[in-house]
Amino acid sequence: MKIGIIGTGNMGRILAEAILDGKAVSPSSLIITNRTLSKALEIKAINEEIIVKKSAVEVAKQSDAVFICVKPHDVYKVLEDILPVLSPDKCVISITSPISTEQLERVVSCSVVRAIPSITNRALAGVILLTFGKKCEEKWKKQLFDLFTTFSEPMEIENNITRVASDIVSCGPAFFSYLTRRFISAAVKETEIPEETAVKLASEMLIGLGELLRKRHYSLQTLQEKVCVKGGITGEGIKVLENELGEVFEHLFQATHVKFEEDLKKINRQYPK
Known part of the structure; x- marks a missing residue:
């Protein structure tokens, strides 16, 4: 299978590198492009066998699965450009949450999929969220599940939970990175611990926490119960969180x-009804 990636900015590059590291396809089966071509050439520098093309049309023409990894308002223009070379046997995959598979199917006649990746995929971990178009061929559902399994945990979702699922999977790493940095800053401010030491301790704690959950030694609930001994220090910290967090996460999702x-209102203006 030839995989094309149109757009190698942050997520496009992460996707390309995850595909390579996960050995989903050989480097010579990866065809990429970017509006600023030097960004695509940076990925080619990792492996000379990667094919770089100057245009989206060239990538789509030579690929079986075409990933569109550009900004939401640029997707429609890309679809218009590549439409003449999208034969019915190809599959278009958009990584943009505001654009539905129904909207994609109004523009192209081949199979379509929405696949929302996460930065965690770069570590060959985490979830990738999948929504298949109504006309998506079964062969593509299987092939893409197999492809994504090499570097993630593919999970099919319904359209109505796209935003909240994306918040957890795709935005979640940024949210929890911010919370961890605040955790570290408070430790440095309130105690004599050097920032470098606090960063190292917190980073290793998160890695260990992830491993405990990945290996299913504990769930989130049982892990808290194991650490939080009745009358102990952890319990006092939990009380502060319970009292002061309030509805911060409810407000985040709102x-x-x-x-x-x-974003939906802006995107909807571009696509045929």
Whole structure:
């Protein structure tokens, strides 16, 4: 299978590198391009067998599965450009959450999929969220599940939970990175611990936490219960979190959903009804 990636910015590059590291396909089966071609050439520098093309049309023409990894408002223009070379046996995969598979199917006649990746895929871990178009051929569902399994945990979702699922899977690493940095800053401010030491300790703690969950030694609930001994120090810290966090996460999801609705209105103007 020839895989094309149109757009090698942050997520496009992460996807390309995960595909290579996961050995999903050989480097010579990966065809990429970017509006600023030097970004695509940076990926080629990792492996000379990767094929770089100057245009989206060239990538789509030579690929079986075509990943569109550009900004949401640029997707429609890319679809228009590559439409003449999209034969019915190809599959178009958009990584953009505001664009539905129904909208993609109104523009192209081949199989379509929405696949929302996460930065965690770069470590060959984490989830990738999949929504298949109604006309998506069964062969593509199987092939893409097999492809994504090499570097992630593919999970099929319904359209109505796209935003919240994306918040958890795709935005979640940024949210929890921010919380961890605040955790570290507070430790440095309130004690004599050097920042470098606090960063090292917190990073290793998160890695260990991930391993405990991955190996299913504990669930989130049982892990807290194991660490939080009745009357102990951890319990006092939990009380502070319970008292002061309030509805911060409820407000977080409310804010992301408001922004998502704004994005949907802009995107909907581009696509045929």
